[in-house]
Structure formats: structure tokens, C-alpha cells
Amino acid sequence: KRTVIMISGRGSNMASLIEAASERSFPAEIVGIISDKADARGLHIAASRGLPARIIARGDFSSKEAHDAAIDDALSTFEAEIVCLAGYMRLLTTGFVEKWQGRMLNIHPALLPAFRGLDTHARALEAGMRIHGCTVHFVTAETDSGPIITQAAVPVLLDDTEAALAARVLKAEHHLYPLALRMVALGMARMEGGRTVFADTE
Numbered sequence: 001k002r003t004v005i006m007i008s009g010r011g012s013n014m015a016s017l018i019e020a021a022s023e024r025s026f027p028a029e030i031v032g033i034i035s036d037k038a039d040a041r042g043l044h045i046a047a048s049r050g051l052p053a054r055i056i057a058r059g060d061f062s063s064k065e066a067h068d069a070a071i072d073d074a075l076s077t078f079e080a081e082i083v084c085l086a087g088y089m090r091l092l093t094t095g096f097v098e099k100w101q102g103r104m105l106n107i108h109p110a111l112l113p114a115f116r117g118l119d120t121h122a123r124a125l126e127a128g129m130r131i132h133g134c135t136v137h138f139v140t141a142e143t144d145s146g147p148i149i150t151q152a153a154v155p156v157l158l159d160d161t162e163a164a165l166a167a168r169v170l171k172a173e174h175h176l177y178p179l180a181l182r183m184v185a186l187g188m189a190r191m192e193g194g195r196t197v198f199a200d201t202e
């Protein structure tokens, strides 16, 4: 399946997806990168892998709708079948999300439905959580609320700092996102009636 990754920054999840998809047997092919930030560090990784990248900045458009329409155009040009949000830090318009529903994934650094939104690691520590983790889900109009595809948990250690916990979760993310993309690309996980339906196709 032709897959486009959307980023805004560091791009470490993007890199893990590119790495996994470089295996011949992997069911998805990364065909392009879209960034809303010209200075996203992930763009250097994309370039070093020889992947085409498009910078589509919000500032170049008069409205959110026009911005998302340009992204949609780019996705068409890439002939994308699946879209992976990987640290794309902008809320998408409902029309765009609905068009890609069931074909657009996001990774969130918490065990949803706990800790939607930002600063998840600090909030998990503050809440006294003993486990924390990450979630890959289908993207729906409501942020961080779409049906869950897969999750990974990590322990919270007694002397954890936000940075240490973030690093532990990030490592799990790098493992989890390729797994989720694989499931969706193979049709082992699909969105139906607002839920994830799992099929054993192997």
C-alpha cells in the first residue's frame, strides 16, 4: 500500500516507519513525506533516504480548509492509499479527516483514552501512573479519540523524570507504529462503524 507520512518535527517515528517499510516483505511502501514546517528535522532524514518531501506550510494559505486542500492534493499526487501522522502537530479539518477516515493513522504518546492532547508524560507522572505507553489509532474528527489499532505499555519508574519516561515511551512507539501500519496495510485491522475490526488474514 502506498503510504505517505505527515510530520512537523523530529521525525523519529517517520524514520522507524521508513526503516520497517524498507524490508521487502513489508506490506506498505513509503512513497512520500509531507511537512507543515520547512525546518522540520525529519526532512533531513527523508532526504537522506531519497524520499520525496513536500513542505506545505499553513502560512501560505488563507484558511485551514485551503491548507488541508493543498495537503489532499499532494496526497493525490503521491497516489497515497494510507496516511500516517507522525508528530504532525496541527489539527486537521473535519472534511479532510472524514475523507481519509479508515485510511489515516496517528500515534499518540499515551495509553488512550487516558491523556489525550499535549504533555502526556508530565501528566502521567503527575497522576501517579505506574504504567504509561503509546497508542496507534485511526484518525477521526475528534482529536486523539479514533478507534484504537494497537497499544504498547511501559513501566513508570519511581525516580522517573519526564525526559526519561518520554524516551522509554518513544522507544515503544518506534516498535509499535510499523506494527500498526502493517496490520492496516494487510487489512488485519480496519475501521468499520466507528470501531476497529480485526481479522486474521495470515
Ligand code: GRF
Binding pocket: 007, 009, 010, 011, 012, 013, 014, 042, 086, 087, 088, 107, 108, 109, 134, 170, 173
Ligand atoms: C511522538 O511522541 C508522537 O507520539 C507524537 O509526537 C511525537 C513525534 O516525535 N505524536 P517524532 O517526530 O516522531 O520523533
